[in-house]
Amino acid sequence: MDLTTRYLGLDLKNPLVASASPLTGDPATIRRLEDAGAAAVVLPSLFQEEIEAEEERFDRLTGAGEYSWPESSGHFPALAEYDHGPRHYLDLIAAARAAVDIPIIASLNGITNEGWIHYARLIQEAGASALELNVYFIPVDLAETGTAVEHRYRDIVAAVRASVSIPIAVKLSPAFSAVGAMATSLRAAGADGLVLFNRFYQPDIDIERLRVITDLRLSDPAEIRMALLWIAVLSGRVPFSLAASTGVDGPEEVVKYLLAGADVVMTTSSLLRRGPEHMRTLVSGLERWMASRGFSSLAAVRGIMNQRAMAHSRTYERANYIRILKGYQPVP
Numbered sequence: 293m294d295l296t297t298r299y300l301g302l303d304l305k306n307p308l309v310a311s312a313s314p315l316t317g318d319p320a321t322i323r324r325l326e327d328a329g330a331a332a333v334v335l336p337s338l339f340q341e342e343i344e345a346e347e348e349r350f351d352r353l354t355g356a357g358e359y360s361w362p363e364s365s366g367h368f369p370a371l372a373e374y375d376h377g378p379r380h381y382l383d384l385i386a387a388a389r390a391a392v393d394i395p396i397i398a399s400l401n402g403i404t405n406e407g408w409i410h411y412a413r414l415i416q417e418a419g420a421s422a423l424e425l426n427v428y429f430i431p432v433d434l435a436e437t438g439t440a441v442e443h444r445y446r447d448i449v450a451a452v453r454a455s456v457s458i459p460i461a462v463k464l465s466p467a468f469s470a471v472g473a474m475a476t477s478l479r480a481a482g483a484d485g486l487v488l489f490n491r492f493y494q495p496d497i498d499i500e501r502l503r504v505i506t507d508l509r510l511s512d513p514a515e516i517r518m519a520l521l522w523i524a525v526l527s528g529r530v531p532f533s534l535a536a537s538t539g540v541d542g543p544e545e546v547v548k549y550l551l552a553g554a555d556v557v558m559t560t561s562s563l564l565r566r567g568p569e570h571m572r573t574l575v576s577g578l579e580r581w582m583a584s585r586g587f588s589s590l591a592a593v594r595g596i597m598n599q600r601a602m603a604h605s606r607t608y609e610r611a612n613y614i615r616i617l618k619g620y621q622p623v624p
């Protein structure tokens with residue numbers, strides 16, 4: 293059975309990737325994921341805020357000390373010796389590289405194109421095979437337009453592209469007016485792939501205690517539909533890699549995303565819920581399904597139910613939406 297695929301120019305043994313989570317922040321667990329069949333892992337994000345906080349501490353230590361008490365500058369380490377920036381992240385990349393043979397994809401998480409971008413270069417130098425950019429931005433400023441938000445994404449991608457040569461994927465929010473046009477413009481800015489979608493952590497309200505609930509709820513399979521739609525629409529029509537992310541629990545969701553046209557399928561919640569070895573269930577479940585349907589290679593599966601393939605039925609379009617609404621049978 294040939295499960296090989298290509299993502300961001302990387303040749304992978306199968307399409308299963310562990311997305312960013314605490315599991316991928318530990319080299320021993322990355323090893324377990326590899327042993328269970330993961331074809332690549334995305335490390336947890338290094339956040340813009342972490343980089344900026346570290347640099348601010350550095351400036352305070354050096355600048356303030358020298359200004360107030362010149363003699364005290366001798367207490368501070370020389371610039372080259374100082375642990376400048378969240379070095380532990382670079383150490384994690386190196387440790388992960390040493391622990392496994394599969395590609396290590398690093399993740400940078402930020403919302404502006406200044407200051408922290410230079411870390412992309414350090415991440416490349418530390419040995420990451422690719423870089424995932426997570427622009428987790430919620431435009432709560434009512435004056436910030438959709439166009440400005442789109443520019444923000446593009447500017448970040450362009451700034452990172454200018455500083456690294458490794459492939460870049462963008463973990464995209466589903467909240468764009470025109471996901472397809474956004475994808476195309478990110479490609480023009482230098483992205484090599486898209487992760488569909490970023491999962492925004494939405495609050496709830498406790499009506500007894502009158503408190504906002506900000507807990508972390510793992511995803512469930514009902515949540516695959518938004519990403520399934522856009523993977524199906526983009527598959528075969530944009531010249532770059534597509535990673536499906538959100539809602540995978542078992543092999544069924546993996547198969548659905550592949551049929552829609554994903555190059556790889558990512559999962560976090562299923563691994564947090566069931567442990568890293570669940571990866572094995574996902575890979576073997578995919579193999580079993582392919583064998584049962586007579587497929588011997590992933591290439592024969594990928595995208596066969598994308599929008600292009602289903603164009604005659606307009607499955608993914610407005611006409612189908614109207615048919616569904618009109619056809620609904622309410623309880624009498």
Ligand SMILES: Cc1cc2nc3c(=O)[nH]c(=O)nc-3n(C[C@H](O)[C@H](O)[C@H](O)COP(=O)(O)O)c2cc1C
Nearest residue numbers: 311312313314336337426491511538539559560561
């Ligand atoms: C505990 C936890 C930590 C996460 N940390 C990160 C992170 O550091 N960077 C990131 O881009 N996504 C992070 N995510 C999001 C996941 O990578 C993934 O996009 C999300 O959980 C949706 O995928 P799933 O439905 O397979 O869980 C985290 C998710 C969880 C549950």
